[in-house]
Amino acid sequence: MTYYRPLVRHGEARPEGAVPLAGSALWFTEVEILSRDAPPRIAPAGLVPEKERRRLSARRASIAGLDMTQPQIMGILNVTPDSFSDGGKHAGVEAAKAAALQMVADGATIIDVGGESTRPGAADVAEADEIARTAPVIAAIRAESQVPVSIDTRKATVGLEALEAGADLLNDVSGFTFDPALAPLAAQASVPVCIMHAQGDPATMQQDPQYANVLLDVYDFLEQQIDRLEAIGVIREQIVIDPGIGFGKTQEHNLTLLRNLSLFHGLGCPILLGVSRKGFIGRIGEEPRAEARAPGSIAAGLAALAQGVQFLRVHDVAETVQALRLWQAVR
Template sequence: MASPLHLRPVQFVDTPVGRDGEVARLAGGMQWFAAYEVTEGGAKRTVSIPQFERTLWAEDERAAALHRAITAPRPALQLGSRTLRFDQSQVMGILNVTPDSFSDGGRHTGEHGADPVAAGVGMAADGAAVIDVGGESTRPGAQPIWEEDERRRVQPVVEGLAAAGTLVSVDTRKALVMEAALRGGAAIVNDVSALLWDERALEVVAHAGCPVVLMHSPEPEKGPHGGSGYVDVLTEVFDWLEARVAAVAAAGVPRDRIIVDPGIGFGKSLSDNLALLNGLEMFHGLGCPLVLGASRKRMIGALSNEAPVERRLGGSVALALAGAQAGVQLLRVHDVFETVQALRVWRGMRDQALVARG
């Protein structure tokens, strides 16, 4: 079976001023690009926007659909009294209430742990648009926990954050935990198994009508770190997410409430992760907002003399800025203050470039 056509925006420019018809806008955000890298049947070629509009756009239905998805603005989500915008990159703060997460396990648990609600409110004050609360570690080798134990960890934290006016997502693959968190005030479900691990999860999300993050992992029904390798990781992950988005939408979740995550570090080698990071722009072809979760991950250590988790801030910020440059709408990070600061400086530079060269 022939591989379907894929488009990746390339040749980004500082400003669209004076380039009418030569550039296209990426997902209604702050980036404009002058060409596509077209992948088809294993071959790649670069096609300028004017050439694309003369040929592929008019002649290839898939190319036209991908182009519409890549360039269409992502509508904001109205979640109670809070609005989550997708016209520029924002931060999703990671709040783990687990004893064994790879980076911050135990920090917000136990008798001497920091108050998780206060920590989440602090992240929001530092500029996080969403606080992502998780009660089960998904690090390699972590053992699943009983759903009631996970619920007991998560629910009071979600309730406290929601009462404080913070926008909350719940990081879980268990339907019971999803239900409890949504009752407690969570607005978004973030599932590393893309609603495939728990047979009730899709029903829960569809019934609630809440936004959901669908993350790619090779064998989500078994666990987040399986898989046996890829021929072309970028197009294979894209195709998997494309099929999963279609299935979840067919089950009753509105497409404008589906968010996707390529799953950096989940069942992927260092070279796989680097290929995904270098090709993030392709995922805008799914027509959904994107999440990038690369904060403090193993790949940063692998690229920096095996730096331990607590010394991966620089790499984490570098990857967040790479995500922003690729138009990623939500950057899932541990270090909120530093990432927000980096984004503000990056945006300032972008704004000045537009003014100076426009």
């Protein structure tokens, strides 16, 4: 199989033959051609086959009413007692609602509500507990705001209760491999989904993860899951993909994915990136405190936006939005 990674550029002056990236203001004239049995090589964009070029260039449909030609900031709302950087901070419906509304005021365009920690080593949470943590919070947010809300869950019963409470998107860190009922629920409800790649489950995923080729292995997994969801009625245009930074990956795996994020545009779906406060940012940035990793998180996020990523999933909304405004102004 051959893979095409666009070498992304920006600027109003475009050479003849420049191809728009995902319908955005970014473009490319060259691609890196990758395969499992040959060294990478650079080639003109005109050599990309028509089907692949259409997927790379086509404008993405709106997701939960959000414009995919503009960067979107997803605020993280963990309503768990044990999340790695903010566990217990948003316990209780009123505290969680207040936090969500503050993130919206700070510039978040979608809120991601999670009731089960997926940090390395985390244990499973009972469905009833996860529902009790998330559904009332989603209902409370919906009563105060029309901001889109996603439910971060691997479980169909949790997803169903969240959708009934007003959630707009199903975000599954297992890539719809954990609960076989979750993908059919998405199809039946006709809601957008986010497919994330993870190797192993949270309890074991950081125990010596191995790949033949992390970049192409993650791409193939996401493509297979997109095809599987499409086959049961989920609309491809309503699928978001996430390479799953830190989920069964070493630091070098993470960096390889971050350097090559533009490859994933070949799947024809918006890309979501979640690097906020993660361990590798602390190691590289020499900051042991998770809550103090906003600068490193923002640096990685802006590098991803330069490759055309549509969603940044972040804890530090106000800081990220400020950085984004300056980044956009300069560009």
